Amino acid sequence: QSALTQPVSVSGSPGQSITISCTGTSSDVGNYNLVSWYQQHPGKAPKLIIYEVNTRPSGVSDRFSGSKSGSTASLTVSGLQADDSADYYCCSYAGGRTWVFGGGTKLTVL
Amino acid sequence: EVQLVDSGGGWVQPGGSLRLSCAVSGFSLSNYYMNWVRQAPGKGLEWISYISTSGSSINYADSVQGRFTISRDNAKNSLYLQMNSLRAEDTAVYYCARGDFLTSSHKSFDNWGQGALVTVSS
Numbered sequence: 001q002s003a004l005t006q007p008v009s010v011s012g013s014p015g016q017s018i019t020i021s022c023t024g025t026s027s028d029v030g031n032y033n034l035v036s037w038y039q040q041h042p043g044k045a046p047k048l049i050i051y052e053v054n055t056r057p058s059g060v061s062d063r064f065s066g067s068k069s070g071s072t073a074s075l076t077v078s079g080l081q082a083d084d085s086a087d088y089y090c091c092s093y094a095g096g097r098t099w100v101f102g103g104g105t106k107l108t109v110l
Numbered sequence: 111e112v113q114l115v116d117s118g119g120g121w122v123q124p125g126g127s128l129r130l131s132c133a134v135s136g137f138s139l140s141n142y143y144m145n146w147v148r149q150a151p152g153k154g155l156e157w158i159s160y161i162s163t164s165g166s167s168i169n170y171a172d173s174v175q176g177r178f179t180i181s182r183d184n185a186k187n188s189l190y191l192q193m194n195s196l197r198a199e200d201t202a203v204y205y206c207a208r209g210d211f212l213t214s215s216h217k218s219f220d221n222w223g224q225g226a227l228v229t230v231s232s
Contacts, residue, residue, distance in 0.1 A: 003154065036218035038155070045205055045225055046147075046155065051218035089155050093217035097169040099145075099157040 001094050004029065004102035011108040017078040020105045022090030023071060028100050030071035034093035037066060037075045040104075041086045050075060077107070085109045112136040112221050114206050119226030126196050126230070132189040132206030132223050140164075140184040143209035145219060146191050148202040156202075159191065163212055174200075196230045203227050 005023040012018040022029065022037075029035055035053045038046035048057055050066040053073060063084075065076045073092070077084055090102040118130040130146075146159045159180040160169045168180055179192040189206050204226050207219035 032217070034215075034217040036216075038219075040155075045222040046207075046219075047222075048218055048220045051216045051220070055216075057220060091155070091157070091218070097160045097167065098171070099160075099217070101147075101155040101157060104154040 001028065001098065001100045004090055004092060004100055006088075006090060006102040006105045008103075009106040009108065011110055012077075012080045013110050014080050014082065016080050017076060018080065018107065020075045020077075020088055020090075020107070022073040022075070022092075022102050024073070024092050024100070025071055028071075028092040028094040029068065029073050031095070032093045033068065035066065035068060035073040036091045037064075038089045038091065039086050040089065046089065080109050082109050112208070114208065114221055114223035116204065116206055116223035116226040119204065119228045121229045121231065122196055123232050124197055124230055127192070127194045128196065128228060130191040130193065130204055130206075130226050130228070132191075134187045134189070134206075134208075137208075138184075139182065139187045139189070141212045144180075144182060144189045145207045145209050146178075146180060146189075146204060147207050147219065147222075148200075148204045149225075150199075150202040153202075160209070161189070193228070196228075198230050201228060201230045 037050035040046045054066040115133045158171045177195045181190045206223040208221040
């Protein structure tokens with residue numbers, strides 16, 4: 001499968017909100033409500049922050065929220081904080097026990 | 111505390127082989143589906159392999175199909191990735207990633223190892 005499409009970078013000031021889009025196809029994002037999002041700081045392993053489109057794991061800040069419309073999923077980060085600066089990846093189940101990731105988005109908190 | 115510890119990375123020449131291990135603790139491996147995900151230097155994440163709780167169901171990304179073999183030993187709380195016929199483009203950090211619990215279907219990866227760097231170069 002082809003990677004999901006994410007913007008290369010986004011930025012925002014502390015306290016503001018940003019949204020990262022993740023566009024797939026009718027075979028992945030559009031076909032399953034099984035989109036997850038991961039935060040990755042430099043040199044660290046990814047961390048799950050959203051699963052099943054809009055569900056936060058225990059311990060993840062409610063400043064992170066997810067949504068989906070058609071074949072495009074979105075991650076919104078509200079009340080930006082300096083520590084939110086990281087790479088963010090979307091991922092969708094694509095059927096047949098396969099998954100596809102997005103190319104990643106670098107979030108910079110100015 | 112849930113922990114996944116990746117090991118076995120290193121340098122290998124093109125065409126060579128390497129075996130990665132992922133030792134888990136803090137949970138019963140037999141109750142979870144498991145995966146390997148890799149990340150080439152400066153690049154994004156790529157899912158490469160899945161294995162069911164018993165090992166009876168396995169799948170691979172096209173990029174590694176026929177060259178890599180995933181396996182698990184639940185008694186030893188360990189996941190493995192045997193990598194053969196390695197190519198320069200396989201150079202990456204390899205992460206083991208915990209998938210769904212036996213009775214759930216979130217289809218996400220909720221815990222990750224720290225990663226093992228594999229460098230394929232002559």
